Amino acid sequence: MLLQLSLSGLTQGALYALIALSLTVLFRATTIVNFGHGDFVLGGAFGVYVLVMLLGLPFVPSAILATVVMFGFGIVISRGLIDPIKAGPHIGFAMMSISLGYVFRGTTRALWGREVFPMPRVFDIEPIFVGHLVITGDTMIITGVVTMLLAACAFVFYQTSIGKLTQAIYQSERGAMLIGINVRRFHDVMWGFALALGAIGGILIAPISLLHPDLGAGFLIRGFAAMTLGGFGSLGGAVVGGVILGLAEQYSGAYLNSALIDITSYLVIIIVLVVRPNGLFGKQVIVRV
Amino acid sequence: MSGDTASGSPAPVQRSRWISTFYLLPVLAAFIPLFANEYIQFMANRMLVYILVTVGFNLVVGNLGQLAFANTAFFGIGAYSTAIMMSHVGLPYWVALIIAAIAGGLAGLLASITALRGIRLYYLAIITLAFGELMRWVYLHADKVTMGSDGLPLPPLDLFGLPITTEVGKFYIFLAITVVVVKATSNLLRSRIGRAIMAIRDNELTTASLGISTAHHIVLAFVWSGVVVGIAGAMFAALVGRVFPESFGLIEVIVHFAMVMVGGTGSLIGSVIGGVTLTALPEYFRQFPGMEELFFGIIIICILLFLPKGIASILAKLSAVFRERYYLD
Amino acid sequence: MDPLLELKNVSVHFAGLKALTDVSFAARGGEVKAVIGPNGAGKTTLFNVISGYVPPTAGEIYLENKPIHGLAPHHISARGVRRTFQNGGLFGEMTVLENVLTGLHVQISSGFFGLMLGTRAARNAEREATEKARRLLDMMDMGEFADQQVKSLSGGQQRIVEIVRTVATEPPLMLLDEPAVGLSPPMRERMMEIIRRLAGEQGVAILLIEHAIDLVMAGADVIIVLNAGQKIAEGSPEQVREDREVLEAYLGHA
Numbered sequence: 001m002l003l004q005l006s007l008s009g010l011t012q013g014a015l016y017a018l019i020a021l022s023l024t025v026l027f028r029a030t031t032i033v034n035f036g037h038g039d040f041v042l043g044g045a046f047g048v049y050v051l052v053m054l055l056g057l058p059f060v061p062s063a064i065l066a067t068v069v070m071f072g073f074g075i076v077i078s079r080g081l082i083d084p085i086k087a088g089p090h091i092g093f094a095m096m097s098i099s100l101g102y103v104f105r106g107t108t109r110a111l112w113g114r115e116v117f118p119m120p121r122v123f124d125i126e127p128i129f130v131g132h133l134v135i136t137g138d139t140m141i142i143t144g145v146v147t148m149l150l151a152a153c154a155f156v157f158y159q160t161s162i163g164k165l166t167q168a169i170y171q172s173e174r175g176a177m178l179i180g181i182n183v184r185r186f187h188d189v190m191w192g193f194a195l196a197l198g199a200i201g202g203i204l205i206a207p208i209s210l211l212h213p214d215l216g217a218g219f220l221i222r223g224f225a226a227m228t229l230g231g232f233g234s235l236g237g238a239v240v241g242g243v244i245l246g247l248a249e250q251y252s253g254a255y256l257n258s259a260l261i262d263i264t265s266y267l268v269i270i271i272v273l274v275v276r277p278n279g280l281f282g283k284q285v286i287v288r289v
Numbered sequence: 290m291s292g293d294t295a296s297g298s299p300a301p302v303q304r305s306r307w308i309s310t311f312y313l314l315p316v317l318a319a320f321i322p323l324f325a326n327e328y329i330q331f332m333a334n335r336m337l338v339y340i341l342v343t344v345g346f347n348l349v350v351g352n353l354g355q356l357a358f359a360n361t362a363f364f365g366i367g368a369y370s371t372a373i374m375m376s377h378v379g380l381p382y383w384v385a386l387i388i389a390a391i392a393g394g395l396a397g398l399l400a401s402i403t404a405l406r407g408i409r410l411y412y413l414a415i416i417t418l419a420f421g422e423l424m425r426w427v428y429l430h431a432d433k434v435t436m437g438s439d440g441l442p443l444p445p446l447d448l449f450g451l452p453i454t455t456e457v458g459k460f461y462i463f464l465a466i467t468v469v470v471v472k473a474t475s476n477l478l479r480s481r482i483g484r485a486i487m488a489i490r491d492n493e494l495t496t497a498s499l500g501i502s503t504a505h506h507i508v509l510a511f512v513w514s515g516v517v518v519g520i521a522g523a524m525f526a527a528l529v530g531r532v533f534p535e536s537f538g539l540i541e542v543i544v545h546f547a548m549v550m551v552g553g554t555g556s557l558i559g560s561v562i563g564g565v566t567l568t569a570l571p572e573y574f575r576q577f578p579g580m581e582e583l584f585f586g587i588i589i590i591c592i593l594l595f596l597p598k599g600i601a602s603i604l605a606k607l608s609a610v611f612r613e614r615y616y617l618d
Numbered sequence: 619m620d621p622l623l624e625l626k627n628v629s630v631h632f633a634g635l636k637a638l639t640d641v642s643f644a645a646r647g648g649e650v651k652a653v654i655g656p657n658g659a660g661k662t663t664l665f666n667v668i669s670g671y672v673p674p675t676a677g678e679i680y681l682e683n684k685p686i687h688g689l690a691p692h693h694i695s696a697r698g699v700r701r702t703f704q705n706g707g708l709f710g711e712m713t714v715l716e717n718v719l720t721g722l723h724v725q726i727s728s729g730f731f732g733l734m735l736g737t738r739a740a741r742n743a744e745r746e747a748t749e750k751a752r753r754l755l756d757m758m759d760m761g762e763f764a765d766q767q768v769k770s771l772s773g774g775q776q777r778i779v780e781i782v783r784t785v786a787t788e789p790p791l792m793l794l795d796e797p798a799v800g801l802s803p804p805m806r807e808r809m810m811e812i813i814r815r816l817a818g819e820q821g822v823a824i825l826l827i828e829h830a831i832d833l834v835m836a837g838a839d840v841i842i843v844l845n846a847g848q849k850i851a852e853g854s855p856e857q858v859r860e861d862r863e864v865l866e867a868y869l870g871h872a
Binding site: 101 | 354406412414416543577578593
Binding site for chain 2: 692695696707708709710711712716719720721722723724726728730733734735736740744747783787
């Protein structure tokens, strides 16, 4: 039982890790936490649903198309909404991102109406049985895809010049501009990339959940909790945090109270902020006067 | 001392012009019932409620500069306290109102703890939003007391024996309360307390070095905000007659936020403007799913892009009278 | 008159670097004392050690005959040592008058309920403070800007507002770190004049670091010259101008 739970926790955790990772990528690149992110993840899911169910396209091309569209959205947001207010106080970005989240949620709800959409199974993979353990096709796909993405991100950020670019821009935007780096384009691309990553999370979630507009808020809070636990700004931390959160939810839901699943994220945030505000691997979060 | 000085900057306006302009508003407002039908009167009452909601919220977001979204929590606590005190304990409205104010203040105290511990920006936003959601969960599940999703009705109002059954009656009570609360807030904002709060917003480190206790004033701002919005909640309860948990959810958050942004962050006049102008809209949009969130989100985005300091900033440009941004008298 | 501030054989050594060695002097109310010296001479370290940001490796510092060496900066600030920094820390969204009033905050004796209810006592306390703030601003010829938002003023004007705000806190000792840097020539002279008035009319003891020798020669009562962490001269402008060691070290010619 414990092992099966752990497997579910791992699968969920992998998804949360992906959401947290995309949030962290954006935060590292722009110092902005995107309050609309959960809804963009949902946007990826919704996009795939529309393409597959209503337009009849096969799954994989739909997934790719949805991801590309979200990437485009990211660029549009960066250019049109974030760039124009960059001269103002940082609180303005927070306000913008919160409002963006609401706009997305409202749009989704308006398009969705009041129904809930189930998506039929996409991949017919036989589950693997290991002793009492059932490893479903979904688990394999999700953990597989997420692991590949993580590896790709790790490679990009730690091995290639993009990682160095991120560091440079993070430490001094002006300095970066002075030596010829196109910071604006960098931000645009990172927004697109972060949204695309999130969208993939949504695409992975779509076949296994009942989708409805309020899921977005849940994604955001879990992503946020994972980031807090792992340490704000830490890419590895986001992944670790996501996995731990996924496990924590499953355990507390099974052993304590099923109502706890929804508020596990809030509890994690509060506990971490009280006990160890910097999370497991993170940088400073508290303002001391 | 009126008119321009040699340097070209207009001198501050005399106090007498102030008093005449701004005490005029409530006096004019007192005549509204003569021209209004039931529906417009109801709207006017709503506006008074939301003036206080916005004034309270602006204190924390605009004057203290913290992105703390505990407003719906204060609002709901004020409304439910009033309803509970009147329905279950049988207290008269004016006593329930005071209790709502105190309850709101206590909620403000609770909310201030996170800010005191140095928690800022995104964390503060999420935790305060969580506070509001937690309260909504309580309203839903403590249904022995709150009647859960059925809503908690208020018994008929009376003011020291005189029954208040019409919107007009409520209007004058609300108007009196609003004037008193806004004036008290204005007094606070113009004093050293208001300056200290804004100093914390502008530069927290320097404020401390001037011997001003930042902790003290952060708590004060939150508590006063809680009191004001708690009172607004009490008015809301009387207005709608039956208090439901859904009235205090995430959608309400963006409505409050939009009112502050549209009016002008940090401006008391702006709060009044924001509360008045945006009140009629939520009613209209509620029919279509998602419209409220969409509309108010877009409004805020537009404000951020094109008019960051809200309508109050336009008024400040037009007239010296409005230049003292946050004064109402 | 006993000196307000006394440094006795103060040294500050960091690992391998002797920032200050055996520096002694005193500062008195009503006196403008300028600290000059080439870059790296230790002037900023001197301010840091007086205001508590850096503890002295040796020596003692007394404020009104009480030791302050080793105390934390906010304690030293609470005892009356005010330091202005180059980036100010003015409250940009508030007006000039309001900024000065924050300096008077602790002197206004009214509480929450009095202010909220608008009692006569509270209103009087506020009015007195406002009048005092306006007087201070007028004294510094900034009265006309009283009701303007601080962020709409020029850099030099903002510096002056910050000084007025600091003066409002009635400090016995002010440490001014390059108050004239980056200002236009007429503003620089105005700044020096304000500083002199602070000392002369308000009796504040002023220590200032300045690179503009002309200003210092004209405006300071006493000049201290530092070179490589050591005090090589102290005296009136005329004395210092003639001092051979100073000329060699600093001005580049004998």
